[in-house]
Amino acid sequence: MGITNEKLTVQSKGDAPMARPPRKRASVVNWLPLAPFFLFATMFLFLPSISIFIGSFESADGGFTFNNIIALFTVKDFINAYKASLTISAITAVGGAVFGFLLAYAVVLGGLPKGLRTFMITFSGVASNFAGVPLAFAFIATMGNNGLVTRWLESAFNFDIHAGGFTIYSITGLSIVYMYFQFPLMVLIMAPALDGLHQEWSEACANLGGTSWHYWRYIAFPILIPSLLGTTILLFGNAFGAYATAYAFSGSFINLVPILIGAQMQGDVLFNPGLGNALALGMVFIMSISMIGYISLQRRAARWLQ
Amino acid sequence: MSSKKRSTDKVTRRDFLKVGAVAGASAILAACAPKATEPAAAALPDLTSGNAIPMDELVAAAKTEGELTTIALPHDWANYGEMIDTFKAKYGTKINELDPNAGSADELAAIEANKDSKGPQAPDTVDVGVGHTANAMAKGLFAKYKVSTWDTIEMKDPDGYWWAEYYGALAFEVSKPEIENSPQDWEDLLKPEYKGKVAMAGDVLKSNQSVMTVYAAGLSRSGGDKTKAAEMGLQFWKEVNDAGNFIPVIADQGTIAQGETPIVMEWDYLALANRDALAGNPETEIIVPKTGVIAGPYAGGISAFAPHPYTARLWWEFIMSDEGQLIYLKGYAHPIRFNDMAKRGVVPADLAAKLPPAEAYANAVFLTVDELQAATTYITENWRKVVYGE
Numbered sequence: 001m002g003i004t005n006e007k008l009t010v011q012s013k014g015d016a017p018m019a020r021p022p023r024k025r026a027s028v029v030n031w032l033p034l035a036p037f038f039l040f041a042t043m044f045l046f047l048p049s050i051s052i053f054i055g056s057f058e059s060a061d062g063g064f065t066f067n068n069i070i071a072l073f074t075v076k077d078f079i080n081a082y083k084a085s086l087t088i089s090a091i092t093a094v095g096g097a098v099f100g101f102l103l104a105y106a107v108v109l110g111g112l113p114k115g116l117r118t119f120m121i122t123f124s125g126v127a128s129n130f131a132g133v134p135l136a137f138a139f140i141a142t143m144g145n146n147g148l149v150t151r152w153l154e155s156a157f158n159f160d161i162h163a164g165g166f167t168i169y170s171i172t173g174l175s176i177v178y179m180y181f182q183f184p185l186m187v188l189i190m191a192p193a194l195d196g197l198h199q200e201w202s203e204a205c206a207n208l209g210g211t212s213w214h215y216w217r218y219i220a221f222p223i224l225i226p227s228l229l230g231t232t233i234l235l236f237g238n239a240f241g242a243y244a245t246a247y248a249f250s251g252s253f254i255n256l257v258p259i260l261i262g263a264q265m266q267g268d269v270l271f272n273p274g275l276g277n278a279l280a281l282g283m284v285f286i287m288s289i290s291m292i293g294y295i296s297l298q299r300r301a302a303r304w305l306q
Numbered sequence: 307m308s309s310k311k312r313s314t315d316k317v318t319r320r321d322f323l324k325v326g327a328v329a330g331a332s333a334i335l336a337a338c339a340p341k342a343t344e345p346a347a348a349a350l351p352d353l354t355s356g357n358a359i360p361m362d363e364l365v366a367a368a369k370t371e372g373e374l375t376t377i378a379l380p381h382d383w384a385n386y387g388e389m390i391d392t393f394k395a396k397y398g399t400k401i402n403e404l405d406p407n408a409g410s411a412d413e414l415a416a417i418e419a420n421k422d423s424k425g426p427q428a429p430d431t432v433d434v435g436v437g438h439t440a441n442a443m444a445k446g447l448f449a450k451y452k453v454s455t456w457d458t459i460e461m462k463d464p465d466g467y468w469w470a471e472y473y474g475a476l477a478f479e480v481s482k483p484e485i486e487n488s489p490q491d492w493e494d495l496l497k498p499e500y501k502g503k504v505a506m507a508g509d510v511l512k513s514n515q516s517v518m519t520v521y522a523a524g525l526s527r528s529g530g531d532k533t534k535a536a537e538m539g540l541q542f543w544k545e546v547n548d549a550g551n552f553i554p555v556i557a558d559q560g561t562i563a564q565g566e567t568p569i570v571m572e573w574d575y576l577a578l579a580n581r582d583a584l585a586g587n588p589e590t591e592i593i594v595p596k597t598g599v600i601a602g603p604y605a606g607g608i609s610a611f612a613p614h615p616y617t618a619r620l621w622w623e624f625i626m627s628d629e630g631q632l633i634y635l636k637g638y639a640h641p642i643r644f645n646d647m648a649k650r651g652v653v654p655a656d657l658a659a660k661l662p663p664a665e666a667y668a669n670a671v672f673l674t675v676d677e678l679q680a681a682t683t684y685i686t687e688n689w690r691k692v693v694y695g696e
Contacts, residue, residue, distance in 0.1 A: 080696055140555060145502040146484070146565040162502070169554050251509035253554030255690065263511040 049284060055277030068278035077255065078279065085240055085257040086286075088171055092178040093236035099179070100186020100235075101228065107187065108194040121191060124184035131181050136248035139177045143168045169250045177249060178239050185238060186231055193227040193301065230297035233290045240287065257283055353615055356450035356466045364623065367616035368397065374617040377404040377429040378413050382583075384472055384575055384604075385637020392633060393624050399617055402426050410434035410514075417447045417609045429609055430618035435514050436461075436605045437678040439468045448607040451619050453626040458646035461603055461672060471625055472639040473603035474573035475594050475670050476515075476522045477662070479580060482589040484568035491596040492526040492542065495569070501550050505557040505567035507576070510689045517685050518600050519571040525671060526598025532677060536684040540692040547693050559583060562590070573602055574662065578638035594666035601670040603642065628652050640667065 059065040072078055106112060107120045130138075142149045145162070153159045167173060197220055205215040243258035252259050257279055264276030350367045351359045359367070374393075381387030390401055404416065404427065413432040420428035434442070442448050443463075450466035453459075462469035480488045485503065489495055495504050508516040524539025525532065546552045557567035559580055565588070570577070574592060581590045606625065608618045624630045631641035635657050647653050658664070673681065690696050 077690060077696065137560060140561060140566050141564050144555070144566045145553065146568075167502075167550075247509075248556070250554035251506075251556045252511045252690075253694075255694075255696065263509070 052277045052280045052284065055274060056281045058274045058277070060272055060274060065274070068274045069281075071275060072278055072282050078260065081255045081257045081260045081279075082282065084171065084255050088175055088178065088254075088256070089236045089239040091171075091175050092182045092239045093232050095175070096179055096182030096186050096235045097228065097232040100183035100231075101190055103183065104187045104190035104194055108191050109197075120187065124187040127184040128181050128188055131242065132244035133248040135177065135180060136245050139168065139173075139180075139249065143173075143176075169253060171254060174246060174249060174254055177245060178242065182235050182239065185235060189231045189234070190227065193224060197223065224301075226297040226301035230294045230301060233294045233297070237287055237290045237294075240283065240290075350616065353449070353451075353619075356452055358452055358454040358456065358623075359616075359619060361454070361623065364616060364620050365397065368399065368614075368620040371614040371617045372398075373400045373402060374614055374621055375402045375404060375426060375428060375430045376621075377416055377432060378406060378408040378410075379403060379433060380406040382579055383637075384474075384639035385633050388636065389625065389630065389633045392629075393621060396624070397617075397620060399620075404429055410438040414438060414442050414445070414447055417442075417611060418445065421611050424613040428611065428613050430612040430614050431609065431621055432607050433471065433604050434607065435678075436468075436470065436603050436673075437514065437675060437682060439463065439605050439607065440675045440679065442607060443467050447610055449610040449612065449615070451608055451622065453619075453623050455626045455643060458643050459626065460642055460645065468605040468607045469626070470603035470642040471606045472575075472631075472634040472641050473601045473670075473672075474575040474639055475599050475601055475667055476518055476571055477574040477577050478593045478595065479562065479570045479572055479577035480591045480593060481562055481565060481568040482591055484565050484588070488591050488593055489569060489595075490593060492523045492598050495523075495546055495551060496549055497551075498549070500569060502553050503568045504546055504551045505553045505555055505561070505570050507557050507570055507572035509556060511686055514682070515573060515602070516571075517682050518602055520685050520689070521681050522571075522595070522598045522600035524598070525600060526595065530597075530671070532671075532673070536681045540685060540688055543689075544693045544695075563588060575638035575640075578661070592662055594662050597669075599667065599670045601640075601667075601672045603672065632657065635661075 056068050057064055057066065059067065072082075103120070107117050139147075141147055143161075144150065145168075147168075150161055153161060168176070201219050202215050205219055210218075241258065243256075243262065246254060246256050247259055247262065252263060261276045261279045261283075264272050264279065350370070351363045376390070379386040379390065381390070390403070393399065394401055405412070408416070413429065413434055416427070416429050417432065432442075439448075448467040450463075452466040453469070456462070456466070456469070459469050461473075478489055482488075485500070487499070489497070489500065494500075506516045506519050507513075510516040510520060520539040520543055521535050522539070523542040524535035524537065527538040527542055528534040543552065553567060555561055555567055557570040557572075561567040562570060562580065563584060574594065577590075577592045581592060584590060606622055608615070608622065612618045625634075626643070628643075628647055631643050631647060632653070634641045635644070635653065638661060640661075641647065644653070648658075
């Protein structure tokens with residue numbers, strides 16, 4: 001969730017993009033309070049990234065090799081894993097974005113009672129952090145073969161959710177699980193963006209004879225689009241890196257990149273850290289692209305939120 | 307500002323030299339220290355021959371160490387909790403337990419990483435899957451030692467670098483409220499009545515237990531032919547998966563209690579310990595399949611770099627004695643010296659009665675280290691391809 005927090009700081013800091021004050025030379029003392037952060041970032045972000053990079057070119061006996069990187073593009077298992085990871089991340093990012101946006105809209109602009117808004121935002125804060133083994137077990141216990149909801153549908157409506165071949169242990173099922181933390185995150189981030197739509201804009205639009213459609217098409221949506229796209233990318237990254245949830249949910253049944261890395265790094269059985277590192281390097285690459293996209297879209301979005 | 311910085315640098319450099327001098331001095335002192343204690347060490351029994359050391363000498367030598375470092379011994383696994391407590395009480399030794407949840411590979415890595423350290427992070431003894439002993443011996447991580455009960459140990463390295471201490475057989479743990487007719491053999495798992503009910507206790511790509519689950523099913527199909535077991539095992543699980551019977555959730559006590567994984571394949575001693583822990587909620591039945599009974603032995607070893615070499619040997623003397631072996635049995639693990647003890651009538655009837663019937667284990671198959679490694683490689687490399695058709 002570090003990504004979210006960073007995002008919120010960027011927003012609240014409010015770097016005025018139009019007129020930057022002249023830069024003052026920052027003294028060392030001013031940087032001092034940030035030292036713990038830099039230390040933390042070095043130890044848990046930069047050093048591991050460097051070690052992943054170096055490890056990607058290491059063979060099992062410690063020599064230099066390109067084989068790990070080549071394997072990323074040639075071994076069918078790895079290609080499939082990237083495909084599956086990208087698919088599930090894209091589905092849940094878009095799904096989360098659409099539902100999350102609608103929910104945020106309903107909560108912020110839908111004229112609902114104030115208490116409901118507070119409740120939804122609090123709930124979203126909690127739910128967006130609900131992941132890993134507890135989340136997996138929650139879904140197993142409710143929607144699994146012997147889950148509460150599954151059984152209730154059976155007994156109350158004589159409805160078998162497995163009749164159409166559906167099973168929770170599939171990409172679709174895992175997507176549903178991921179949605180549980182995806183759309184609350186969308187609500188959390190979109191709510192302030194929707195708050196930033198000034199009342200005056202819609203009034204001005206109405207005064208000029210514009211309809212609600214005009215307002216959304218020509219004013220609100222263009223303002224929101226960087227936030228929307230940026231957050232979608234954030235959701236994508238959020239799902240792309242998830243490991244514990246998927247693993248607790250169905251082991252290696254669904255071939256995702258993080259699960260494959262886990263098997264290479266810590267298994268009793270498969271053990272090739274070099275390959276694991278190369279797989280991770282591929283993830284770092286994809287995440288970097290999505291973060292760059294996110295940051296640049298966020299810059300644009302921040303302009304309108306003053 | 308720059309001049310200020312330079313002066314700071316100087317101080318740092320000078321400090322650094324000072325620290326260096328102190329470190330150097332202490333290194334010299336440290337180098338001297340072993341010389342001073344050498345006469346005492348000479349009086350201790352020889353460690354190089356690997357022969358059993360008489361108990362009184364071993365106990366006396368262990369007293370001078372007073373401590374033992376173990377790793378990867380969960381207290382609820384094969385009754386290691388009681389093993390550790392009894393050993394502590396009997397010999398007044400302190401036991402320093404490193405990560406109880408470490409896997410076999412981690413245990414060997416811990417020995418290797420602490421080769422030059424006598425500190426508390428260096429394990430004295432390990433308990434690893436038999437397949438890992440080859441790796442450990444190739445890297446020279448084990449010291450040889452033949453405990454006094456050596457001759458009655460049924461599975462061991464001829465030179466004494468490792469020996470099996472206990473084994474379990476893969477069993478079906480069946481949750482009774484969910485399943486009326488328990489499966490009795492591997493082929494039963496294909497029946498339509500078990501749709502979405504058959505689970506493993508680990509991930510095949512990660513866990514040795516699950517690799518053996520695949521192998522055991524294959525062994526049942528091949529009629530005991532080890533050369534075809536891996537291949538036929540994958541085929542079997544493909545059929546289980548195609549039939550919709552396999553459920554990929556990794557089973558643990560939680561999913562068994564909740565009912566999502568009503569039929570689980572795991573080592574019998576873990577299943578039996580689960581049964582005790584669940585205490586009838588739900589009721590479970592432990593069944594050793596009729597065919598394809600695979601034994602999963604664990605191997606003991608002593609670190610070649612053990613900081614407490616005598617206590618480590620005493621630990622194994624204790625575990626491999628009748629007393630230690632019966633402690634395993636209390637935790638439902640089959641002691642490796644079971645047959646010898648049963649012959650001499652030292653196995654209490656009430657303990658034996660808590661296990662599934664002895665006949666079930668009569669045709670348990672033990673794999674050699676080579677067979678284990680070959681099966682593991684084949685199964686993990688082909689699991690996804692064959693079973694999921696990817």
